[in-house]
Amino acid sequence: MDKRPAENEIYPLAITGYAGDGAGVARLDGMVVFVQGGIRGEVCEVKLTKVGRSAIWGRAVRPISPSPARQTPDCPLYGRCGGCAYRHMTYTEELEAKRAKVEDALRRIGGTELAVPVILGAPQPERYRNKVQFPVSAGPRIGFYQARSHRVIDAPDCLLQPLPAARLRAAAADWMRRYHISAYDERTGKGLVRHVYVRTNRAGQSLFCLLVNGQAVPHEADLVCALRAAEPGLAGVVLGINEKKNNVILGDAYRTLWGEDALTDTLCGLEFRLSVPSFYQVNADQAEVLYGRALELAGLTGRETVLDLYCGIGTISLCMARRAGRVYGVEVIPQAVEDARANAARNGVSNAEFFCADAGQAARRLAAEGVRPDVVCVDPPRKGLAPDVVETVAGMAPRRVVYVSCDPGTLARDVARFAALGYVAREAVAVDLFPRTAHVETVVLLSRT
Numbered sequence: 001m002d003k004r005p006a007e008n009e010i011y012p013l014a015i016t017g018y019a020g021d022g023a024g025v026a027r028l029d030g031m032v033v034f035v036q037g038g039i040r041g042e043v044c045e046v047k048l049t050k051v052g053r054s055a056i057w058g059r060a061v062r063p064i065s066p067s068p069a070r071q072t073p074d075c076p077l078y079g080r081c082g083g084c085a086y087r088h089m090t091y092t093e094e095l096e097a098k099r100a101k102v103e104d105a106l107r108r109i110g111g112t113e114l115a116v117p118v119i120l121g122a123p124q125p126e127r128y129r130n131k132v133q134f135p136v137s138a139g140p141r142i143g144f145y146q147a148r149s150h151r152v153i154d155a156p157d158c159l160l161q162p163l164p165a166a167r168l169r170a171a172a173a174d175w176m177r178r179y180h181i182s183a184y185d186e187r188t189g190k191g192l193v194r195h196v197y198v199r200t201n202r203a204g205q206s207l208f209c210l211l212v213n214g215q216a217v218p219h220e221a222d223l224v225c226a227l228r229a230a231e232p233g234l235a236g237v238v239l240g241i242n243e244k245k246n247n248v249i250l251g252d253a254y255r256t257l258w259g260e261d262a263l264t265d266t267l268c269g270l271e272f273r274l275s276v277p278s279f280y281q282v283n284a285d286q287a288e289v290l291y292g293r294a295l296e297l298a299g300l301t302g303r304e305t306v307l308d309l310y311c312g313i314g315t316i317s318l319c320m321a322r323r324a325g326r327v328y329g330v331e332v333i334p335q336a337v338e339d340a341r342a343n344a345a346r347n348g349v350s351n352a353e354f355f356c357a358d359a360g361q362a363a364r365r366l367a368a369e370g371v372r373p374d375v376v377c378v379d380p381p382r383k384g385l386a387p388d389v390v391e392t393v394a395g396m397a398p399r400r401v402v403y404v405s406c407d408p409g410t411l412a413r414d415v416a417r418f419a420a421l422g423y424v425a426r427e428a429v430a431v432d433l434f435p436r437t438a439h440v441e442t443v444v445l446l447s448r449t
C-alpha cells in the first residue's frame with residue numbers, strides 16, 4: 001500500500017486557486033492541500049505542516065516557478081502577525097482572489113449561477129484603517145496578536161494604520177516605560193493597561209483612548225502631555241475602564257482626560273459622531289463605495305418605505321433616508337441607537353426612526369403593526385442572519401432585499417434560504433474594505449421571482 005503523506009515532508013505542488021483565508025489550494029493524493037504563501041499558477045515546494053483526514057495544510061518553502069504576481073512582503077511582521085493575508089502577492093492578484101472567493105461561495109454554497117464580475121478595489125490599499133486597538137502586554141509590548149494566539153507582537157508601525165496611530169502608540173509606550181506602568185495580564189487578571197486605542201477621521205484628527213483595569217492611571221497629566229506633543233491632530237484623550245477579568249476590549253465607562261470625547265466624520269455627505277465604542281466601518285473611503293452600491297441596488301425613487309436591519313449608528317439608514325419616503329432602522333446596542341438618533345438630528349433627517357431591538361423581533365413587530373417595506377436592507381455581523389430573520393423578511397414581501405455582508409460564506413447560506421422563499425439573487429458586487437487582510441465585503445440584490 002502507498003504510504004500516506006506525512007508532516008514535514010516536502011512535495012512539489014501546483015497551486016490552482018485560493019481558499020477563503022488567502023492560502024493557495026493544491027491537491028495531493030486526491031486530498032486538498034491549503035498552502036500558506038502559494039500563488040495561483042505556481043508550482044511550489046510545499047512543506048506539509050498538518051495532515052488531517054480529509055485535508056492537508058502546508059507552507060510554500062520555495063516557488064519553483066514564481067508567479068509574476070509574487071512580491072516580497074513589505075512588512076517585517078508578515079506571516080507572524082495575524083493581520084494581513086496577501087502581502088506576498090500584488091494587490092491586483094489579491095482582488096482577483098477575493099472576487100473569486102465571493103463568486104465561489106455564491107455558487108457552491110448559495111446554489112446560484114450568479115457571476116461576480118467586479119470587485120471594487122481600494123485606490124489606497126495602505127493606511128486606510130480609521131480605528132486600531134493595540135493589545136498591550138508586559139514589556140510593554142504594544143502591537144498585534146500573533147496569528148491564532150494571544151501573544152502580543154510589538155509593532156512600532158503597521159501599513160494598515162494611519163501615521164497618527166503609530167505616533168500615539170509610541171508616545172504611550174514611552175510613557176509606560178518612563179513611569180513603570182504595568183500591562184494587564186490576561187491569565188492573572190492583574191496589571192493596568194489593557195489596550196491602546198486610536199480612532200482617526202478623514203480630516204486627520206485623532207482620538208486616543210487608554211483601556212485600563214482600574215479607575216485611574218498614575219501620571220495622567222504626563223500621558224496627555226506626551227500624546228499632544230506626539231500628534232498635532234490629537235482632538236481628545238479618553239480613559240476607558242474595564243475592571244472585569246475578560247478579554248473584552250471596550251470599557252464599561254469612559255472618562256475624558258483632555259479635549260473631546262468623540263470625533264466627527266463625514267460619510268456620503270452626512271456627518272457622524274464617533275465616540276470610542278461606536279461601530280463604524282474601518283475604511284471610510286471604501287464604505288462610501290459600498291453604501292453607494294447598496295443605494296443603487298435599492299432602486300429608490302423617493303417614496304419607498306425602507307427597513308434597515310443591523311443599522312449600527314445609522315450610516316446606511318441615513319444615506320437611504322435622503323432618497324426614500326420613510327426609513328426604519330433596527331439595532332440591538334442601545335448606545336448605537338442613541339448615536340443613530342443623534343446622527344439623524346444632526347443631519348436634519350426627519351424621516352428615519354430607530355428601534356433598539358433584535359432584528360428578527362423588531363421585523364416581526366413592525367410586520368404585525370402593518371409596516372410593509374418596499375426595500376429591506378440587512379447588514380448583519382459575520383454569523384449572518386438567523387433563519388427566522390430570513391423568514392420574517394421574506395414574509396414582509398418587499399420588492400427588493402439588499403444584503404450587505406462581511407462574510408461570503410454566511411451570505412451564500414442566507415441567499416440559498418432566501419431562494420427557497422422565492423427571493424432570487426440578481427446581482428452581486430464585491431467591495432474591498434479590508435485590503436491586504438483576508439476580509440471582503442459583498443452587496444447582493446435579491447428580488448421576488
Ligand code: SAH
Pocket residue numbers: 279280281309310311312313314315316330331332333336357358359360379380381
Ligand atoms: N450597517 C451598519 C452596522 C453594521 S455592523 C454600518 O454599516 O455601519 C452590524 C450591526 O448589527 C452592529 O452594529 C451590531 O451591534 C448589530 N447587531 C448584531 N446582532 C444584532 C441583532 N440580533 N439585532 C439587531 N442588531 C444586531
